[in-house]
Amino acid sequence: xxxxxxxxxxxxxxxxxxxxxxxxxxxxxxxxxxxxxxxxxxxxxxxxxxxxxxxxxxxxxxxxxxxxxxxxxxxxxxxxxxxxxxxxxxxxxxxxxxxxxxxxxxxxxxxxxxxxxxxxxxxxxxxxxxxxx
Numbered sequence: 001x002x003x004x005x006x007x008x009x010x011x012x013x014x015x016x017x018x019x020x021x022x023x024x025x026x027x028x029x030x031x032x033x034x035x036x037x038x039x040x041x042x043x044x045x046x047x048x049x050x051x052x053x054x055x056x057x058x059x060x061x062x063x064x065x066x067x068x069x070x071x072x073x074x075x076x077x078x079x080x081x082x083x084x085x086x087x088x089x090x091x092x093x094x095x096x097x098x099x100x101x102x103x104x105x106x107x108x109x110x111x112x113x114x115x116x117x118x119x120x121x122x123x124x125x126x127x128x129x130x131x132x133x
Contacts, residue, residue, distance in 0.1 A: 003027050011038075011045030018046075034090025036063065057095075057129055061122025064091045068115055077111040084114060095125060 004023035008014050009031040017026065032038050037055050044052045055063070067087060072080035085106055092098040105117045 001025060005029070008042075011042045011051060014042040015046060034087065034093060036067075057122060057125045060091060061118065061126070064088070064118055064122070065115060067091075068111075068118060072111045078109070081109060081111050081114050088114075088118070092121070096128065097121070097124070 001024035002021070003025045004017045004021040005027040006017075006029075008017055008026055008028055014026055017023070026042070028038060028042070037052075041052050044050065064087070068080075068084050071084045071087065074080065075083055088105055089102060092101060101117070101121045105114060105121075108114045108117060
């Protein structure tokens, strides 16, 4: 099998790369950082030609919490907290208050505190979205 790699950031990119390269599959890299939903979005788009709705803020927060638990479990709490920082920035990029949140959570050395701050941040985003709706 031939696997295409590079320049795939959206479902439309995936279709374009597959059509041009005639590859059997795709390798997704940086586009999945903080966006693990890209795989289901690409799959759905290639099967139906339709875009999926983006994940809700609540789903993003819940997925990030799961991801952090896995990082802490795999690397241990001390190293897991440090490794999680880059993942936190990817999940939060472009979201309201992300810069302030990032400055605060980046100083944390405790896994439980990191999780608490992430939950508080995303709970706040969900509440703000619900008030605006």
